[in-house]
Amino acid sequence: MMPFINEHEFCITGQAFMYLLNKHIQFLRYIIPHIKIFARMAPKQKERVINELKGLGYITLMCGDGTNDVGALKHADVGVALLSHPYDASKAGEKRRKKEGNKANSSSEHSCQSISNSHTNSGSSLSNIKKPLVQHSARRTDAPAGARQIRHNPVSSATAKRLEQMMKDLKDEEKIQVVRLGDASIAAPFTSKYTSIQSICHVIKQGRCTLVTTLQMFKILALNALVLAYSQSVLYLDGIKFSDTQATVQGLLLAACFLFISRSKPLKTLARQRPTPNIFNAYTLLTVSLQFAIHFGCLIYVVREAQATVSREKVDLEAEFKPNLLNSAVYLMALALQVATFAVNYRGHPFMESLLENKPMLYSLLFSGSAVFTLASGMSPELAEKFELVELPAGYRKALLSCIATDLLACFVIDRILCFLLGDMRSV
Template sequence: MEPALWAKIDEIRVFARMTPQGKAKIIEELQKQSRHVLMCGDGGNDVGALKQADAGLALLAGYGNVNTADTNDIDSLSDANAVVCDKKAEEALNKQDAEIAKRNRRAAKDRQAFLWEKQKELSNHQKEWLEEEMQARAKNGDTGVLAQMGAMKSSMGRYTEELKKVMKEYDKSHGNVYDPTEKEKQKQSPTAALEEASGGLPMVRPGDASIAAPFTSKAPSVKNCVDLIRQGRCTLLSALQQQQIMMLNCIINAYVLSALSLEGSRTSERQLMASSWLLTTASLAFTYASPCDRMHPVRPLRSLFHPAVFFSMLGQAAIHLFCMVAAVKMARAAMEEDSPERQAGWSGPSLKDVSEFWKRERARRRGLIEQEEEEDWTTYALNMWQQPFLPNLMNTVVFLVETAQTVAILFVNYKGQPWMKGVMENRALFLSVVVVAGSVAAAAWEFQPQLNALIHLSPFPNDQFRWQVMGLVGMTLAGTFIWDRFCVYLFASEIFKAMVDSAKKTTFRADIVPIFFTILKVMACFLVLGTGNLLMAGLAFWMYRRHSQEADE
């Protein structure tokens, strides 16, 4: 190549008939221009380029026709030309991938049916083989229990070998989903047809390129490059959001522990158990976020110190701490001996009563420490549930506000679309967050006083105090959301625009209706389990699996 062309290398779109050294040289020149290069390949001639690239992806070797075949060769894409003309290449790749996945499910189902049929057939032959082996051993004078066990082992080994042989022949004749279809076989070269006719098992070969590539694909399609970028963006965004959530939770928990300790109170074990189940579900659902089906042209934020992230965290922490400080002051003022709430008839424990209660409990525990023995986890959990606790206003207010703030942290800092599934598409996260937020409101308004007493929540003095607490809950939810989105709008306007555009695409039928179906499924699951009938539970699970398989097909 002429030296003057290297400066214009980024304007060239197609490089053909390249040597291995030429491929690596092209990537090196692009990197000199501050470009980040992704390279994919399936052979030894791609090793140098894969090592030189910033990100290398090794494809499944031996099925290059997947990337070069005409779109009309895909069975189910009867209008493939229209798809390619009217839609972008990524949509065509997604549709091709869906067709291959459909073929794979169909092939797996056929193979399983064939396996079951042959197992039944060979099981009948196994009885004959067992009788023949027993007769042969009897003629040689080998009888007894050991002879029977040896005959069973021999017949079982023959059964296994025959089954392996049959399945090997099946795999040889049927190939796999990446093999050419009948229409594609007509276009094969004589050499390829001769290789296929010569026999041999279909092999899944990672390719020589896997030696040098940090990423290896189990499929031969170049669509895996798009999948790699999608997964990378999803992982990057998820890790960044988890760091935000962890830092904000640490700040809130540190203040809550110090505030309760200084006031002589603490959190009830029952309260921790009640809130931890749903919050743990939300946290796990947060970590299992999956990328979107379309790769957005705008890249997500990638640094914790980006102004949009950094100032958002500072503002959220300030709002949460302000609400928590206000909640602690409200509870302290109401629990004073001469507070207006007490003069109006409220008779809840005072801070002095709470402090004296925990002093007595600590003294009692000091006398019981030497008598405690090692316990299993069930006994330990039961003892934790039965730990003495004095419900008080300080603990109740702090618990409700802290739980609401944890919900706000998860909801505000989960930025899914357009890089990964949104909060409404992540069913487990959405439902757990909504249930926790609804539970906070129900506990504050004492819809079920017995349930409040079960988790050691103290009644509020009056409705005015209740409205003040719910105002703090609303402030911590709405305030942090508005501040975070304002920071994104101010410091990352392209990110804000991409999020708004994705939000505008939300529809009732595609996004809201599936949530109600998920709620019905959860309610049905609890209803079936509540009956205590294992047979009904197994039947319901079988029907659900069958329905899911039919939907996939």
């Protein structure tokens, strides 16, 4: 049976569908996923087709443009309404080109008329020079005729017609294009202003991009919360906290990353594979756990090295904030880990723009990463002093930078391997 189904495309009418529904329901449910065309279907039959497919576990999308599609649009998981009388951009462009042609013709006619009038005036002036007596004698008789010529001049009537046509065109342009919604728009969450079903591809691409963005935001928020929680707890045990200046700088550097990571646009081509449907899957849980394990190990290493470099001192909780090596090291490491989390967990292709294509996100990451590197490497002591950070010893500075680079590389490799083994890249 399966070879026969795979070699042929099936079409079913409304009457045949009702017959199979009443007499051979099991056979209908077996064959309905392979039917390509549903012809001559009544509104209730369309609803039943959608419900049967949903009952088999399929995600359904229905598009329609009339009242008979309202029921199916309501029952489908995704509904797209198509307008019966959409705005035709080609006709508007043709009308605009015709108007420009009329303007060009009218301007050429006006220039030709001006040239002819100038020749006529020059000829009349010459005749006036040669025959002054004739002009003087015929002045009274020519005046009424000239007045009648001006009154009945065909050029003036043509100019009036052109002005009237121009006013009419201006009124047409000022009219607001009103999109007339169809009956299907009442039941469908999405409405396309074109009759083509190409809008379905746009809905799928936008939906996949939104899903991927939501999933990556969950991962980023989880990792950043864990890193910040450990950093604050370590400092609290020694009676230290982040200063107001440090917290403000951290918020400003990460705010741009949070803003631009959600502004990614979908690709123009529809990908073959599907994104992971929810956050509770093996790939997401494992990548978050393993990435935090790497972050946790790096933080422990930085804290122990700082405690070994400088002995602990008793801190007065009531005194004014004073930075020390542990505070500066943990702050720089936590900030670097949060920036690395954005860079590693940004999904990109094949569902959305890559990091190189999303320029605002790329620039924000480069700026934040450069700021962390500048502060950690000691390239600008004045800037570190403004951010209330102490100068790190040379040996400890190298260890901190090496730890940041190792963490970034290890998290990137682990995330890509898990995505290839357990994520959406399996279906490629």
